[in-house]
Amino acid sequence: MLGKHTKLFFAVSLFAVVISVILATWGFPKIVKKQIQKNVQLDESSQMFEKWRKLPMPLTFNVYVFNVTNVDDVNEGARPKLQELGPYVYKEYRERTILGYGDNNTVKYMLKKTFLFDQEASGALSQDDEVVVINFSYLAAILTVQDMMPSIVGVVNGALEQFFTNLTDAFLRVKVRDLFFDGVHVNCNGNHSALGLVCGKLKTDAPPTMRPAEDGSGYYFSMFSHMNRTETGPYEMVRGRDNIKELGHIVSYKGKASMGGRWGRDPYCGMLNGSDASIFPPIDEADVPDKLYTFEPEVCRSLYASLVGKSSIFNMSAYYYEISRLALASKSANPDNKCFCKKDWSSNHDGCLLMGVLNLMPCQDAPAIASLPHFYLASEELLEYFDGGISPDKEKHNTYMYLEPVTGVVLKGIRRLQFNIELRNIPMVPQLAKVSTGLFPLLWIEEGAELPESVLDELRHSHKLLGYVEAVRWVLLCVSLAALLASGVAVLRAGLLPVWPRNNSVSFILSPHPAENKVH
Numbered sequence: 001m002l003g004k005h006t007k008l009f010f011a012v013s014l015f016a017v018v019i020s021v022i023l024a025t026w027g028f029p030k031i032v033k034k035q036i037q038k039n040v041q042l043d044e045s046s047q048m049f050e051k052w053r054k055l056p057m058p059l060t061f062n063v064y065v066f067n068v069t070n071v072d073d074v075n076e077g078a079r080p081k082l083q084e085l086g087p088y089v090y091k092e093y094r095e096r097t098i099l100g101y102g103d104n105n106t107v108k109y110m111l112k113k114t115f116l117f118d119q120e121a122s123g124a125l126s127q128d129d130e131v132v133v134i135n136f137s138y139l140a141a142i143l144t145v146q147d148m149m150p151s152i153v154g155v156v157n158g159a160l161e162q163f164f165t166n167l168t169d170a171f172l173r174v175k176v177r178d179l180f181f182d183g184v185h186v187n188c189n190g191n192h193s194a195l196g197l198v199c200g201k202l203k204t205d206a207p208p209t210m211r212p213a214e215d216g217s218g219y220y221f222s223m224f225s226h227m228n229r230t231e232t233g234p235y236e237m238v239r240g241r242d243n244i245k246e247l248g249h250i251v252s253y254k255g256k257a258s259m260g261g262r263w264g265r266d267p268y269c270g271m272l273n274g275s276d277a278s279i280f281p282p283i284d285e286a287d288v289p290d291k292l293y294t295f296e297p298e299v300c301r302s303l304y305a306s307l308v309g310k311s312s313i314f315n316m317s318a319y320y321y322e323i324s325r326l327a328l329a330s331k332s333a334n335p336d337n338k339c340f341c342k343k344d345w346s347s348n349h350d351g352c353l354l355m356g357v358l359n360l361m362p363c364q365d366a367p368a369i370a371s372l373p374h375f376y377l378a379s380e381e382l383l384e385y386f387d388g389g390i391s392p393d394k395e396k397h398n399t400y401m402y403l404e405p406v407t408g409v410v411l412k413g414i415r416r417l418q419f420n421i422e423l424r425n426i427p428m429v430p431q432l433a434k435v436s437t438g439l440f441p442l443l444w445i446e447e448g449a450e451l452p453e454s455v456l457d458e459l460r461h462s463h464k465l466l467g468y469v470e471a472v473r474w475v476l477l478c479v480s481l482a483a484l485l486a487s488g489v490a491v492l493r494a495g496l497l498p499v500w501p502r503n504n505s506v507s508f509i510l511s512p513h514p515a516e517n518k519v520h
């Protein structure tokens with residue numbers, strides 16, 4: 001009777017060991033992975049979906065503007081002195097409108113951003129602050145004309161004097177409210193022949209920063225109002241249902257699978273790589289990606305952040321990525337980048353000789369130049385133009401993100417970008433006849449995301465659960481091994497196993513009465 005039970009006990013615990021080994025090495029990880037995938041994929045039933053569709057918290061959108069404090073001297077050819085003012089803090093709300101689901105497990109959507117000024121966070125700064133900044137729209141117009149038809153730049157400037165009322169120099173005296181969102185009026189009611197040319201060109205393809213006035217009298221120029229007014233897209237994004245590694249990957253933007261046409265024939269620069277930075281696939285700890293790509297429609301290209309290492313933030317482990325010097329490198333430092341510098345942006349440079357700048361002409365049809373704030377990671381040569389106010393600092397001007405590996409959620413991320421335009425000496429144009437040529441910054445933006453405490457708690461909670469699952473898996477294995485050992489001993493004791501050869505030391509140790517086990 002006893003023997004039968006012992007045998008059964010042994011068989012059951014052996015079975016349990018096999019099962020728990022399978023579970024521990026294959027079953028549990030698979031189940032956990034499946035569960036995580038279920039929660040992060042873009043599916044209406046997943047936990048992530050609603051948070052992705054409508055961000056539960058606003059992002060911060062900070063603007064720093066460069067006030068020129070020695071305009072009169074700059075007009076006489078002196079080096080500019082700048083005063084950085086900011087941050088002017090805005091709350092940025094994001095909401096996606098789902099248009100439908102595509103063939104290859106993709107979701108199509110439009111992205112709507114809404115900006116609201118946050119007076120409390122801005123402190124003493126007010127949207128009514130008056131600043132003196134480089135006149136971006138005027139220089140954009142004059143540089144475009146000079147690059148296309150240098151001989152008529154004087155004539156066109158005559159028209160621009162009507163178009164831009166009170167055009168005395170290359171600087172704009174403006175309230176930040178108007179520069180950022182509300183708009184500076186530019187006039188189309190004039191009778192200069194070239195004015196028709198300028199306004200006609202605007203009518204056919206106005207850059208996004210130019211908004212037509214309701215009364216038809218002209219346009220309003222502002223840096224960000226188009227972002228507040230219009231949805232962008234459609235984007236088409238992989239939902240990660242059949243391959244979680246592809247989650248969040250943008251496969252098309254505005255119906256096109258690449259930005260090819262804008263950057264010339266080389267396919268590299270037009271590639272849509274990575275996500276829109278809202279979502280990333282979970283990180284496989286055995287194969288941590290060393291580059292994280294994001295597609296940035298504002299600059300018409302993909303950028304990447306490089307893996308720096310494992311880190312910890314908000315008491316959670318995370319992978320830390322930051323923008324690499326190579327992403328905006330000159331073509332000599334990163335030959336891949338040569339297609340980004342197809343067109344000249346300066347009479348002195350072909351742009352591609354300088355580190356850390358990106359010509360936005362092919363992207364925004366305006367001769368704007370993007371860089372990191374204060375020309376961080378850019379050529380030192382750019383700094384020589386200034387008489388103060390520009391000092392790159394990694395802490396303040398870097399772009400980075402902390403990624404939670406289990407879910408691929410961005411725990412904290414900051415993206416920074418500066419917009420510049422060339423101030424060019426053009427003898428034929430009275431307003432520009434004496435200035436010295438250089439790359440002039442207008443402002444920079446800082447877009448930050450940090451998960452709110454409630455979401456962090458949710459994440460910590462699921463980490464705890466994962467910890468339990470992990471513990472259970474080993475506890476199960478240990479318990480079943482212990483049971484196996486116990487039943488094994490019992491079996492041996494009861495003499496139910498065939499006897500090992502007598503002089504076998506193992507059987508001698510395991511079996512308390514070796515003599516009794518002798519088969520006669």
Ligand SMILES: *[C@@H]1O[C@H](CO)[C@@H](O)[C@H](O)[C@H]1NC(C)=O
Binds near residue numbers: 069070129130
């Ligand atoms: C910007 O600089 C000008 C001098 O060029 C100064 O008068 C003005 O007060 C400055 N604006 C702010 C907001 O400090």
Ligand SMILES: *[C@@H]1O[C@H](CO)[C@@H](O)[C@H](O)[C@H]1NC(C)=O
Binds near residue numbers: 102
């Ligand atoms: C789906 O994927 C296949 C193969 O990758 C591709 O040929 C096809 O064009 C894709 N369909 C759509 C609608 O993107």
Ligand SMILES: *[C@@H]1O[C@H](CO)[C@@H](O)[C@H](O)[C@H]1NC(C)=O
Binds near residue numbers: 114116117181182
């Ligand atoms: C953005 O647009 C909304 C209306 O859509 C408006 O209420 C808000 O004031 C705008 N934001 C800014 C900063 O102008």
Ligand SMILES: *[C@@H]1O[C@H](CO)[C@@H](O)[C@H](O)[C@H]1NC(C)=O
Binds near residue numbers: 165166
């Ligand atoms: C242009 O300058 C004149 C005199 O300097 C001033 O009265 C007028 O308001 C200015 N117009 C604009 C649109 O700034």
Ligand SMILES: *[C@@H]1O[C@H](CO)[C@@H](O)[C@H](O)[C@H]1NC(C)=O
Binds near residue numbers: 135173
């Ligand atoms: C600068 O450009 C704006 C249009 O953005 C124009 O209305 C303004 O008169 C110009 N200001 C100066 C001082 O030239």
Ligand SMILES: *[C@@H]1O[C@H](CO)[C@@H](O)[C@H](O)[C@H]1NC(C)=O
Binds near residue numbers: 190
């Ligand atoms: C049109 O031109 C005439 C002379 O060239 C000038 O006197 C008049 O003020 C102009 N009208 C407008 C609206 O600029």
Ligand SMILES: *[C@@H]1O[C@H](CO)[C@@H](O)[C@H](O)[C@H]1NC(C)=O
Binds near residue numbers: 268269270273302304
């Ligand atoms: C896009 O991704 C591919 C594959 O990961 C890579 O080879 C290529 O360099 C990337 N292109 C850009 C513009 O970053």
Ligand SMILES: *[C@@H]1O[C@H](CO)[C@@H](O)[C@H](O)[C@H]1NC(C)=O
Binds near residue numbers: 314315
């Ligand atoms: C991190 O953990 C420490 C101790 O466990 C705690 O004192 C601290 O408040 C935690 N910080 C956050 C941000 O939760």
